[in-house]
Amino acid sequence: MITLPVTLEILRAGSSRLNGHFHQEIALIEHPPKAGQMKAPVPNYELYGEKSRERPDFWLHCETIHARSSLYRWEIGLHRHERFFQILYIAGGSGDALFEKTVEQISSPAVITVPPGIGHGFRFSPDVDGFVFTVLASHLPISPGRSSRPGAWMAAPRLTPLGGSEDGRYIGETLRRLATECEAGLSHRTVLLDAYLTTALVLTGRLAEGGDDEGAESENERRMERFDALLRQHYLTHRPAAFYARALGLSPTHFSRIVRAATGRSLHEVIAGKLVEEAKRQLLFTRGSVQQIGFRLGFGDPAYFSRFFLRRTGMTPRAWRTAERERLGA
Structure with a gap:
């Protein structure tokens, strides 16, 4: 033991x-x-x-x-x-x-x-x-x-x-x-x-997993992998959920069910989560201002970026950056 x-x-x-x-x-x-x-x-x-x-x-x-x-x-x-x-x-x-x-x-x-x-x-x-x-x-x-x-x-x-x-x-x-x-x-x-x-x-x-048996993957798993690739390519342009569903040949309702079954989150939450993840990375590891980071993430209005981030994290971008850097000893 x-x-x-x-x-x-x-x-x-x-x-x-x-x-x-x-x-x-x-x-x-x-x-x-x-x-x-x-x-x-x-x-x-x-x-x-x-x-x-x-x-x-x-x-x-x-x-x-x-x-x-x-x-x-x-x-x-x-x-x-x-x-x-x-x-x-x-x-x-x-x-x-x-x-x-x-x-x-x-x-x-x-x-x-x-x-x-x-x-x-x-x-x-x-x-x-x-x-x-x-x-x-x-x-x-x-x-x-x-x-x-x-x-x-x-x-x-x-x-x-x-x-x-x-x-x-x-x-x-x-x-x-x-x-x-x-x-x-x-x-x-x-x-x-x-x-x-x-x-x-x-x-x-x-x-x-004993090899990469393509036949063992379900159709929904393949769809999610294609969705991941599409999201990485387009998330900065703020494409709506319907865009990703159409790209996969599915209705928005059908694809939303697939995403929720795979991730436990709605399609909208997954898309927004990708933006929040990148926002946190840039806030913590770059010198850009909140306005500059928001612009790089496709938000033309700094106030809208702050409201978006606040809804998803409970903190404004500036407050989150300060708290995280203090916690990390930065």
Whole structure:
């Protein structure tokens, strides 16, 4: 039975330059519970780099599993990430993975994926080898959720053995290249990071599901995947729900039922949610004014953008930005 410390605190330990680029570091400090103390909730921490004003483009962090776990006797206590998706590539060694209250044995090679908000912890053998990637969830090429087959797979924590298959070897090589590119800082870096990340996630999902059997996908799943692609292409132009239904050859009422069954939200809510997600990303990680961000998102009237954001979040864009940057220590 795995026994892991359950209380962690994050301290920013500053940053150092590697090859002309910032390398973010965090320190995990373990605190034993005080006598008579109630069981603490699963702690939440965020991995973030320089202050948003200095590093607005931060979205991906990489480090070796050995470097982090060796500091804590090869155990990482139960914790969660509110805004970050994690990928662990286990190239060597073994251990245990704790997902909420479920324990799974780790045998290398394997990939572990953990979506935001899920409590998780690890115990590794001292010979563990591999990398951990922490990705800002809003920057993922595929959003964890039920709106597509890959998104549904990413919505729950997974431990996927890579085995000796060709895809398994390719996934391992792709993640090693992703780690190298994270530190290299060469030209067109972001393009390659996105490409490696997308490749690794899609292939790992296929491997976990026993292959990409197109015949096994339902018609509605395929429609939702096409809708995701259309939404990414057109959401800044504020197309109405009927536009997406017509593009898929469906009536608005029929397609709305499909969307609600897949996501638990109405079609209008999904479309608006995409705009809110991008608004939050730009408010937090860019220097643009609220008016500039609203204009980039297709809102000609700044007051209308503020009302739209307020209805969806309960806060004005300016108040949300201030609160989030204060919470993140920016």
